[in-house]
Amino acid sequence: MSHGNHDPFRMGFLTAVEDAERGFVGGLLITNRFGRPLEFQCTAPVKPNRAQQILYGPTLRPFVLGELLGRTLIDKIGVKPHLVLIETDEILDLRQHVSIPVAYFVNKVTDESTQLSLGKLGIAFHPDYLADREEMVRHAKAIPGDADMREPFERIREALAETIRLGTARTA
Amino acid sequence: MKDGSLRMLDDMIARRTSDRPSDGAIPAPHLKLEPSSGSLDELLSEVPCEQVSLGVSAGIYSSGMNVALQRWPQIDTESIVAPKSPALMPPWKPHRQKVTTFGITFPEGVALLAPPAAPEKGKGPATDETEEELTSIEPPRPASLMDEATLAEAKKKLTRLKPPDDALSIEDRLFYLLQPPLQSWLGGQEMIMPFEPFPYQYEGIGWLFSKSAALLADEMGLGKTMQTITAIRLLIRSGQVRRVLLVCPKPLLPNWQREFRTWAEELPFVVVEGDSERRRLTWTMPGVPVLIVNYESLVRDFAAFGEGEFPKFDLVVLDEAQRIKNRTSRTAETARALPRRRSWALTGTPIENRPEELGALYEFLEIVPPNATPDLRQLQFLAKQFILRRTKNLVMKDMPPRLDRDEYLELLPAQKYAYEKAEKEGIIHLNDLGDSITVQHVFELVLRLKQITNFDPLTGESAKLDRLEADMEEIAASGGKAILFSQWTKVLDWLAKPMEKYGALLYHGGIPTKHREPILTKFKEDPNSHIILMSYGTGAVGLNLQFAGYVFLFDRWWNPAIEDQAINRAHRIGCKSQVIVTRFISKDTIEERIDKVLTEKRELFARILGDGDDCNQSLSMNASEIFGLFDLKARHGKGTKNIGRNKSA
Structure with missing residues (x-):
């Protein structure tokens, strides 16, 4: 079956888990519009050192999760998504470091200028990149209205827990 | 020259002497000046002196760099993007920490289109990425016997695929963990499901999907056929298998064909039938995902192929697998000899008469060595891992009485x-x-x-x-x-x-x-x-x-x-x-x-x-x-017997 020049819509789901001993582990899952996986990338655990903790203070988490893990994962992923979805706006500034639209979930669309319906939920874009929203309007129609867009994050968390478990088992 | 130098020296001494405080607190360390002491010449005559020529020439030596020193330096300009808004994080870091990553790519599944005649109300062709617009497909209809409460509960509980116990590599384990829940996978968007499976059927589908050796032994009537077809469909869709052989008793051929059309209308299948020439062509026909054959034809055709010539399959499914319970029968030997990667067996009666019959099925599944005779404890142990059996009593809430x-x-x-x-x-x-x-x-x-x-x-x-x-x-x-x-x-x-x-x-x-x-x-x-x-x-x-x-x-x-x-x-x-x-x-x-x-x-x-x-x-x-039944006793050689019914019976 030939797809011609058609580039089917792909979504990236980016999240991370924190292991008390080993630090943060980030994961990025690329799926087709129905949630079927195409590629998955995860990072090795990253634990900020004392100097970083002092220097970054409250901005440490956004820095590690967004700029360090998120940006690395997006750079490394082979199947590039059209949209990267994150769970909260904590690492929305990641958008400043990547060329792919980044959006976070809101329960209800309250501002049509910066937000968009996607599946059962709404997504909000970075206020400095409102063109992202216009770009995604077309793709959003390809997502089933009853799709649970938060579900893939559960899969990533389980996969990351598994990698930590196996990593710990191997180093033990 | 000598006079001039001496004059300067005199002047210096005189200046230093006149600058000194009158109390004379810091006397000169080397010279003890006293007015009564003799002339300067006398003093100097005691110091060894050497004449030095001050006539230094000022010529420029050629070093080869002179011309370069005379050129104007070249200066390039470069524009810098200033940040749009002040941010807490400094946009520039002296060093970006390196993060190690690990990734897996999922195999491209086989995308099959439903027959073109399919679209009707609530039904459309199996959608594919070629269409960006969402085709309007209704989700599978819940079976009418599901009441509202059961339906709501079933919707709440998602069936996730679990990695099989024998999957050790992280890639294999992540492959299963990252698959979507079956409810959303079979939700009617990527694949059409005519009816919503029951919760235990979702469980069976997921179990089969992740097993390379499996004996699905659900009691008759619980939907083994549908679970098998759906699991095959998912395996083909996710690129795990490409060629499947389904073996069933001859009377069930029409039934399997009908079920395939119902549950996987986009999946092409071919029945191996006709004369030997046609059957041979069918066996070797490329690009057919599912072949269906009856036991008798399989035994005959397998023998007709030379050693090592029989086509290979990613998955072989034996329906009514009790047919191979006698492990020395030709049917059982043929089934075991089929070149395959995955083996599934379906039967509602895994044990018809003796527990040892399970051994023959285990041998087909390649979970015991050839001719092994596992004891009851081993059979039970293997059953936990490789057999899924549900009875109507266990799932009765899904069934009318x-x-x-x-x-x-x-x-x-x-x-x-x-x-x-x-x-x-x-x-x-x-x-x-x-x-x-x-x-x-x-x-x-x-x-x-x-x-x-x-x-x-x-x-x-x-x-x-x-x-x-x-x-x-x-x-x-x-x-x-x-x-x-x-x-x-x-x-x-x-x-x-x-x-x-x-x-x-x-x-x-x-x-x-x-x-x-x-x-x-x-x-x-x-x-x-x-x-x-x-x-x-x-x-x-x-x-x-x-x-x-x-x-x-x-x-x-x-x-x-x-x-x-x-x-x-x-x-x-x-x-x-x-x-x-x-x-x-x-x-x-x-x-x-x-x-x-x-x-x-x-x-x-x-x-x-x-x-x-x-x-x-x-x-x-x-x-x-x-x-x-007639109060007779079985004879073993010469034995006595009670003939005739006991009147009290």
């Missing part, structure tokens, strides 16, 4: 006379045989007596027929449909006439295979056809007749498992209302005694096996039990 009623009927006078005469003569005959008596002799007598309980061969009188007619009147009046089973085609042919008024249809081994499917269609669709007369051998397995609400067992089979298989033609997934099963048992006859033996055995095994598995342990009667 089955009402069993045993009708104990008095023989009619002519029947009774014929029966008593035959039994008396038969026992005398057995007695006369003495030591030469075999189980076959007893068996023949049992059959003769059972036939008389069905109807008197001379007069045609039949208590069972009278009762059946009474029931059928009511069933036909209410528009219901019934299935009647007998072990003899002769009885079925005899019943066809009195049942004609209820639109009776015949379905037994005497009917050519190609005529059978239209008979089933007519039974399903013709409102005037209220009863189908089936033999246990032909009608007991694989057929889906869940629209029939009544089942009659006109006579009893030796093995309760076969009876259950027969009943489950009607009492299976998709049936909308309760199924009433009527067993005709003639009082004070051999039927009653057989029923007692089978009931006792069933109860005994239910106590041992537990888990609600009380109705499908297929336990045929053995030789000593058949002898025991």
